[in-house]
Amino acid sequence: TWHLKKLTSVTDLTPDNVNTIIMLADKIRASPHKYQGVLKGFVSANLFFEPSTRTACSFNAAMQRLGGRVIDVSGSSSSAVKGETLHDTIRTLESYTDVIVMRHPAKGAALEAADSGSKVFINAGDGTGEHPSQALLDIYTIVREIPARQRLSVCMVGDLKHGRTVHSLAQLLVQVFPNTKITYVSPKGLEMPTDVWQIVQQAGGDQSIEQDLHTAVSSADVVYVTRLQKERFNSQDDYEKLKDSYSITQATLALMKPDAILMHPLPRVNEIATECDKDPRAAYFRQMENGMYARMALLSLCVLGHEPVPHHHHE
């Protein structure tokens, strides 16, 4: 049995939960046809208050590949424009559906929404807050790509202040792999926020700040790059001066270990040069695909309350 019905933060997940999801994701990937009907008769509402191609499509494909149905609800078409509270929107959607997957621009909105309803709820990103299913797929990618080792070294690069993916990932990493060493490389003013730093600290995580990208990547098993957004800088000049120091090129790849991997939550703009795409260590497109399987595992567990039983006949 699986008890988790509402996922708003990575702190909702135990290491056991994460392992169950990872193992199930692998089983589904191995025999997708056997899982094709396990959510037949269930309906999901994809409630996106801000656009997101990849997260919305990934959850949509995950639900549909399990035989479930999806209703897309965009923020602009939603009754929120008529002044409805988030609480009422959630209660209404729960009248029609079995799962709500929500993206919202405000930090904390996920918790408010989860508390409003009684069915399955998954936070698909709330402002600068959390994005727990992204952390799950990131961990899944690391487990698939990096053989088990004594000590995992992860280097996070870019805007660590606003990137909710790295906030969720850092917390989940120390929870699942206690021997992880995390190194942060970011421009001044865009460092990992204090609250995340403290959570990692209290969990006994080994974390440090590194100024030089090249030093940091050379010893890492995982280099995790996030977007540097122009609008976060005081001036266009500041951005132009800095962006290259945090960009990954073939020269950066040359410094990386031969069995390391390069990750990015995508979309990327200039942070990773396209010349890197052909390098086998570039894992970001595989990471996307892992996301769909991780979400298939997550959705089926939360909706059914137990591991889905694979069908032996093509249904």
Add this chain to the structure above:
Amino acid sequence: TWHLKKLTSVTDLTPDNVNTIIMLADKIRASPHKYQGVLKGFVSANLFFEPSTRTACSFNAAMQRLGGRVIDVSGSSSSAVKGETLHDTIRTLESYTDVIVMRHPAKGAALEAADSGSKVFINAGDGTGEHPSQALLDIYTIVREIPARQRLSVCMVGDLKHGRTVHSLAQLLVQVFPNTKITYVSPKGLEMPTDVWQIVQQAGGDQSIEQDLHTAVSSADVVYVTRLQKERFNSQDDYEKLKDSYSITQATLALMKPDAILMHPLPRVNEIATECDKDPRAAYFRQMENGMYARMALLSLCVLGHEPVPHHHHE
């Protein structure tokens, strides 16, 4: 057999039709899995020229829960922006689909659209005109919640002039329950329109206007509240002065009969205080769920032309 293919107004519905829908809605609710495939192979176009979370989602979930497929067509992405007539849009969509569910801002558009095509058509609201499936779910809610009685007393509160839900409901009520007594409570200038009043009158309905909300609610079996929209008032001042006199609070609930119910088509803004939500007489969220079942019944009858045959095996 079921003859109705086009539902543009509640006047299309006989009391027999309403009873068939209510009984079928109850059957589907009792064994949803048995009805899971009855619209397999059928496709619905949800053509919404103005946004509507709940009506669109409700019809979408209804169709998909019956095994049908849905294509969402928003007004802004539609060829209407290229100058296409409503007639051509309907004929085009009918080339691909078996049902059209339409929401349109202009009163009368539903009839024009229904006349353009030859397949199943359901009016999901046309401006200040009608919203017949809302009236169906309202009646369904009343039947489910209030035990059969000699004389049903319904009190309608709020903006009765622009609220198409109350226009459709009043007409359908007197048609289905000839012994209904309807009381209207509304601000000056927002009274029930003359044409609706006359239809109710001709059907032999017992209707009256009441100035005082408290008097009206104390004898009602059903208190039906609608939205007071700020933009309908001459001034912000007028709105602020009046809105509280038409708001339902715990104090109002205290005056209501113990077996009465409180309904609202939602979304609400200030018309019903959230403190009322926990009162068992607050029926508005149950009303939402009833809507999905009523629409499942309506869609399956109109598309199949007869009552759907429940499947005995999980398909």
Add this chain to the structure above:
Amino acid sequence: TWHLKKLTSVTDLTPDNVNTIIMLADKIRASPHKYQGVLKGFVSANLFFEPSTRTACSFNAAMQRLGGRVIDVSGSSSSAVKGETLHDTIRTLESYTDVIVMRHPAKGAALEAADSGSKVFINAGDGTGEHPSQALLDIYTIVREIPARQRLSVCMVGDLKHGRTVHSLAQLLVQVFPNTKITYVSPKGLEMPTDVWQIVQQAGGDQSIEQDLHTAVSSADVVYVTRLQKERFNSQDDYEKLKDSYSITQATLALMKPDAILMHPLPRVNEIATECDKDPRAAYFRQMENGMYARMALLSLCVLGHEPVPHHHHE
């Protein structure tokens, strides 16, 4: 077996391909239930960077009627707004889906997108470039409506410069029916572009320009009308002066052969008067429906890599 996986231009299609699609479209139309599950388990991404009611709905209905699932991705909600390249968007969507159907405002975007991925890709219109599935459904309509004859005469009317449907159709016509005679009737400045003219020429096509609409239509088996867009003219005056000379009315129909047909890709504005709709030669709404069947054939062939096997039991 069927080798074509990417359709960006009509030049990708051999006459054999076209025949296979036409014959399969007819089989599916004859027994839609037998094909209802052939794409079960497959997911399509409908990536529309500009709105299009009919093409989007037609592909959506086609996929769903074959048992497949669809994810609608609109350009505005896409990561393109965050500066993502088309290449990355395609690679991402391919992580989740089995087919990408794309509409894009820029000529050439279809080829760029097709080259970015490795799965099935179908160009649903790229700017003033091509729209090959429209040409397929146009050919399918001609084959269904006009008995085989020694020499087919097609008259194309309207804005032949910007109409990508006529660009694709002219090229495909001479490829599939070497004995076609094409006559072009268009306002000055909106003639068929030189590159299309040359392709038709090199394929041995018999083409000519005709100034007078009435002369042109009287000898045609097929009159194919396209939209005259106001914004393509130098002045409103120019448009008003010209639009009637390229409009089809009952008077025009009176000049047409009794077994000719009148086609239009729709939406129409004033190019064909609604009075023509009742004439049996008005084929444009049948053309719409043919489009869905042609796309069902195309999708199933490209996704499966062979002709779908019809099911004998209602699945």
